[in-house]
Each structure stands twice: as structure tokens, then as C-alpha cells.
Amino acid sequence: xxxxxxxxxxxxxxxxxxxxxxxxxxxxxxxxxxxxxxxxxxxxxxxxxxxxxxxxxxxxxxxxxxxxxxxxxxxxxxxxxxxxxxxxxxxxxxxxxxxxxxxxxxxxxxxxxxxxxxxxxxxxxxxxxxxxxxxxxxxxxxxxxxxxxxxxxxxxxxxxxxxxxxxxxxxxxxxxxxxxxxxxxxxxxxxxxxxxxxxxxxxxxxxxxxxxxxxxxxxxxxxxxxxxxxxxxxxxxxxxxxxxxxxxxxxxxxxxxxxx
Amino acid sequence: xxxxxxxxxxxxxxxxxxxxxxxxxxxxxxxxxxxxxxxxxxxxxxxxxxxxxxxxxxxxxxxxxxxxxxxxxxxxxxxxxxxxxxxxxxxxxxxxxxxxxxxxxxxxxxxxxxxxxxxxxxxxxxxxxxxxxxxxxxxxxxxxxxxxxxxxxxxxxxxxxxxxxxxxxxxxxxxxxxxxxxxxxxxxxxxxxxxxxxxxxxxxxxxxxxxxxxxxxxxxxxxxxxxxxxxxxxxxxxxxxxxxxxxxxxxxxxxxxxxxxxxxxxxxxxxxxxxxxxxxxxxxxxxxxxxxxxxxxxx
Numbered sequence: 001x002x003x004x005x006x007x008x009x010x011x012x013x014x015x016x017x018x019x020x021x022x023x024x025x026x027x028x029x030x031x032x033x034x035x036x037x038x039x040x041x042x043x044x045x046x047x048x049x050x051x052x053x054x055x056x057x058x059x060x061x062x063x064x065x066x067x068x069x070x071x072x073x074x075x076x077x078x079x080x081x082x083x084x085x086x087x088x089x090x091x092x093x094x095x096x097x098x099x100x101x102x103x104x105x106x107x108x109x110x111x112x113x114x115x116x117x118x119x120x121x122x123x124x125x126x127x128x129x130x131x132x133x134x135x136x137x138x139x140x141x142x143x144x145x146x147x148x149x150x151x152x153x154x155x156x157x158x159x160x161x162x163x164x165x166x167x168x169x170x171x172x173x174x175x176x177x178x179x180x181x182x183x184x185x186x187x188x189x190x191x192x193x194x195x196x197x198x199x200x201x202x203x204x205x206x207x208x209x210x211x212x213x214x215x216x217x218x219x220x221x222x223x224x225x226x227x228x229x230x231x232x233x234x235x236x237x238x239x240x241x242x243x244x245x246x247x248x249x250x251x252x253x254x255x256x257x258x259x260x
Numbered sequence: 261x262x263x264x265x266x267x268x269x270x271x272x273x274x275x276x277x278x279x280x281x282x283x284x285x286x287x288x289x290x291x292x293x294x295x296x297x298x299x300x301x302x303x304x305x306x307x308x309x310x311x312x313x314x315x316x317x318x319x320x321x322x323x324x325x326x327x328x329x330x331x332x333x334x335x336x337x338x339x340x341x342x343x344x345x346x347x348x349x350x351x352x353x354x355x356x357x358x359x360x361x362x363x364x365x366x367x368x369x370x371x372x373x374x375x376x377x378x379x380x381x382x383x384x385x386x387x388x389x390x391x392x393x394x395x396x397x398x399x400x401x402x403x404x405x406x407x408x409x410x411x412x413x414x415x416x417x418x419x420x421x422x423x424x425x426x427x428x429x430x431x432x433x434x435x436x437x438x439x440x441x442x443x444x445x446x447x448x449x450x451x452x453x454x455x456x457x458x459x460x461x462x463x464x465x466x467x468x469x470x471x472x473x474x475x476x477x478x479x480x481x482x483x484x485x486x487x488x489x490x491x492x493x494x495x496x497x498x499x500x501x502x503x504x505x506x507x508x509x510x511x512x513x514x515x516x517x518x519x520x521x522x523x524x525x526x527x528x529x530x531x532x533x534x535x536x537x538x539x540x541x542x543x544x545x546x547x548x549x550x551x552x553x554x555x556x557x558x559x
Binding site: 002003005006007009010013016017019020021022023024026027028071072074075078079082083086090093096097098099100101102103104105106107108109110111112134135137138141193196197200201202203206207214217218221222228229231232235236239240243244246247 | 284288291297301302352359380386390394400504514515519529
């Protein structure tokens with residue numbers, strides 16, 4: 001009896017999740033009247049703005065990941081090594097982007113870095129690109145920091161550092177050639193989440209007027225019928241691939257990697 | 261070496277420590293500078309701007325300007341949608357997690373369900389809106405199926421995807437998985453011994469749930485409710501892609517205000533954003549506080 005209820009709860013729940021996925025896939029294939037076809041996808045792929053915005057967002061995602069790694073790995077390492085009492089505070093700060101809505105953060109950027117301010121980032125094209133990368137880095141901070149910090153927990157930071165120092169390594173060598181390779185798996189899982197976030201992000205890119213994938217999808221959605229469904233399938237594929245890879249990678253991490 | 265000094269110096273500070281301390285702090289300067297410039301200061305700018313007149317003086321006029329009927333209505337609809345989707349997300353997510361953890365289903369379901377929840381809780385924004393338009397929109401899969409096969413016209417029943425319930429149902433797509441992700445560890449934390457102890461003392465199944473399991477889970481449940489509420493309250497992209505600007509909710513209003521100053525007063529925009537921070541801030545404070553309480557039992 002109990003098992004029956006359990007199955008019912010699960011199946012009804014899953015139905016709710018599967019129907020929209022089926023719905024969008026089905027809709028994306030119906031562009032040609034009366035038969036299934038990939039016309040909507042062909043239309044999307046033939047659109048030059050799809051290529052522009054997609055590659056723009058991919059570049060932004062990669063820059064965000066690189067910047068995030070440079071920002072988070074040394075900081076998380078340093079805090080664990082030298083300033084462990086700061087950890088709760090840093091952890092709290094890294095969670096703030098989950099509390100403060102993205103729209104509020106980007107509103108602050110627009111007002112703080114406008115053309116008449118001391119750092120007029122919104123004034124130039126490259127400036128808004130930089131601002132957008134920083135904004136994305138802020139949005140992904142909770143995921144990146146947590147992933148790296150968890151990764152650092154599995155290695156003995158102090159011993160590794162002392163061993164490297166006694167062999168004459170400087171800080172750059174220690175972080176770049178000792179710590180980073182040891183937390184690659186963690187960094188990768190943070191990177192995949194970041195990639196998924198950046199590819200789908202709409203608010204920041206739209207308000208900074210950048211030609212990113214999110215605003216492009218929204219624009220197409222307001223004007224077309226079938227192409228948006230095809231885009232939704234593509235976007236779901238990206239999210240699924242990124243987070244699937246992340247789960248795979250973090251499962252690899254579960255095996256304890258104690259350095260000998 | 262300096263590492264040892266740092267770890268040993270917890271209690272009694274040796275003389276050399278004060279000279280070395282600034283060097284230690286240098287390591288977090290880049291991070292601190294980034295967070296200050298691109299998280300703290302922008303937020304402070306909004307908060308301070310909410311209490312400023314255009315020429316910089318202190319005023320409460322912006323915040324009191326929020327108390328007009330149209331802005332209050334926007335907050336009220338936002339809060340209602342966030343709250344409804346949070347409640348339903350909690351209930352359905354709990355039912356699904358409980359079915360998998362306690363309902364005696366094969367353990368093989370668990371891994372895929374959690375993986376899927378991880379993906380689905382991140383599948384928000386514009387594509388999610390498209391998926392629901394293709395499903396429950398005027399010519400969506402379910403709408404057409406119900407009309408042609410069962411003769412049920414959702415539109416005649418008053419359902420519209422561009423409405424309160426449409427948005428709530430769409431939000432559930434990321435709310436339920438988040439609930440599953442958070443509550444599954446809590447359900448795992450219910451120890452077998454507690455149930456055994458309760459039944460030895462003569463408790464029925466219902467009594468066990470009412471007097472043992474539910475009180476233990478309550479902080480987790482309420483905390484997650486607060487988190488889901490904040491999650492829905494800050495969602496902008498899904499709402500805009502789904503309804504355009506036809507639904508008057510706070511994130512859409514703020515988006516339009518930043519784009520084109522629809523309220524006709526830039527400082528009222530600050531106040532609107534400040535109100536959002538207050539609402540999500542309160543919800544998250546409740547979450548953090550309740551999570552600390554629930555973790556006592558889940559060690």
C-alpha cells in the first residue's frame with residue numbers, strides 16, 4: 001500500500017517534469033504543417049545572430065571561468081592556509097549573490113559605473129564586456145567558491161605547501177603547479193555550473209545591452225513561434241550536458257585523494 | 261616557518277606576529293577588492309540611493325513612494341506567486357523525496373532523480389518559459405490534447421499561461437527540484453533508531469510522524485520554504501520571457517524601470533530594488549537561522 005502511494009507520488013511528479021520537455025521538443029519539430037521536421041532548428045542555425053550571440057556567450061563563459069579560477073583558487077587556498085578564522089565570513093560573502101537578486105546587482109553596476117563616475121565602465125563597449133564578466137563571476141561565486149573549497153578540504157594544504165617551500169617553490173609555483181592540479185576536479189565542477197549559468201543568463205546581459213544568448217532567446221521568443229521551442233531544446237541540452245558532466249566529475253572526486 | 265607561526269599563535273601572540281599579520285592579509289586583497297567593487301558597493305549604492313534625494317540629501321520619500329496602489333499591487337502579486345510556488349514546491353518536492361527515501365522504491369531511482377533535480381533546478385529563465393508556452397500555451401501540447409481528445413478547454417476554465425497560475429506552475433519546475441535536493445539529506449537523517457524507539461514505546465505510525473519525525477523536519481521544511489520563496493521572488497528572466505510585461509510583478513517593474521524609467525523617478529527605482537533586497541534578505545535570514553537549528557539533528 002505504502003509502495004503504491006510512493007510510486008503514485010513519484011510518477012505524477014515526474015509527469016509534471018517530462019510533459020514540458022516533451023511539449024517543447026514536440027513543438028520545435030512542428031514548423032512544417034502536418035509533419036515533423038527539423039525546419040525550426042535549420043532556421044535557428046541559419047540565423048547569423050544565433051551564431052553571434054551564441055559564440056559571444058561562450059566567450060563570456062570562458063572568460064568568466066578563467067577569471068573565477070584566478071580569483072577563487074588563490075583566495076580559498078590562502079584562507080585555508082593562513083587565515084582559517086576568516087572562512088565563515090568569506091563563505092557568507094560568497095553566498096550573498098544568492099540573496100541579492102541579479103537585477104539589483106546589475107542596477108547597482110549601471111548606477112555606480114556610469115559615464116560620469118570615477119570608473120566609467122558602462123561608457124565603452126569593452127568596458128561593458130568587462131562589467132558583464134565581473135557580473136557573471138559574481139553570480140557564479142557561490143558555486144565556484146564552494147566547489148573549490150570542498151576540493152581543498154580533500155588535500156592536505158599545509159603539508160603540500162611546506163613540502164613545496166622546502167624544495168624552494170615560490171607562491172606562484174605552489175598555487176599554479178601544486179594546488180591547482182590537486183583541485184582540478186573541483187575547479188571543473190565549478191566551471192561547468194558557471195558555463196551553464198552564463199549561457200542562459202538574461203537579466204544582466206539585457207540591462208547592459210550586450211548581444212548575449214539569453215537576450216537573443218528572449219527577443220526571438222517575442223517574435224517567432226517555433227524557433228523559441230528549438231532554442232529551448234538546445235538550451236536544455238547545454239544545461240543537461242554541463243550539469244551532467246559536473247555530476248560525473250564530482251563523482252570522480254568522491255574517491256579520497258589523500259596525497260601520500 | 262610562517263605557516264607554523266600562524267597555526268601556533270592562536271592563544272599567545274608571539275612578538276613577531278604583528279609585523280607579519282599585514283602580509284597574511286595581502287593574500288585576500290584581490291578577492292576583497294573584487295567583492296567590494298562588484299557586489300557590496302553596487303548593492304550599497306542601491307540601498308543608499310533609496311534614502312537619497314536627487315541632490316544627495318537624506319529622505320524617506322522614496323521608500324514611502326512605494327506605498328502607492330500600483331507598486332504595492334506589484335509587490336503583493338510577487339509575494340503571492342513566490343509564496344504559492346514555494347508552498348506547492350515544498351509539498352510536491354517533499355512527497356517525491358519521501359516516496360524515494362522512505363516509500364520503499366528501488367534505490368536505483370535515487371541517483372537519477374537527484375541528478376535530474378540538479379539539472380532542472382538550474383533550467384530556469386528564458387528557455388523554461390518557452391517550454392511551458394509550448395506545453396500549456398494556447399496551442400501547446402497539453403492544451404491541444406485536452407481540447408481535442410477530452411473536450412476540456414483550458415481557456416474556458418479560466419486558465420491562461422500568462423497569469424498568476426501560469427507563472428506559478430512554471431516556477432514549480434525549478435522549485436520542486438530544489439526542494440528535493442535540500443530535503444533528501446534531511447529525510448536521510450531520520451534515524452532508524454528513533455522510529456524503533458517510538459514503536460517500542462507503543463507509538464503508532466501516525467504518532468511517530470506527528471510527534472517525532474515532523475518536529476525534527478520542521479526547521480528544514482520551513483527553512484527551505486523561505487529559500488524557495490526568495491528564489492522565486494528574484495526570478496526575472498522566466499517572468500519576462502513568459503508574460504512580456506503583461507503581469508505587474510516587482511522584477512518586471514524594476515526591469516522596465518532600469519530600461520526606461522517607467523516610474524518617472526530614478527530614486528523610486530532605487531527604493532523598488534531596496535524593497536526586493538529587504539524581502540529576499542528576510543527570507544534568507546529565516547532560512548539560515550532555521551538551517552542552523554535543523555543541523556543539530558542531522559549530524
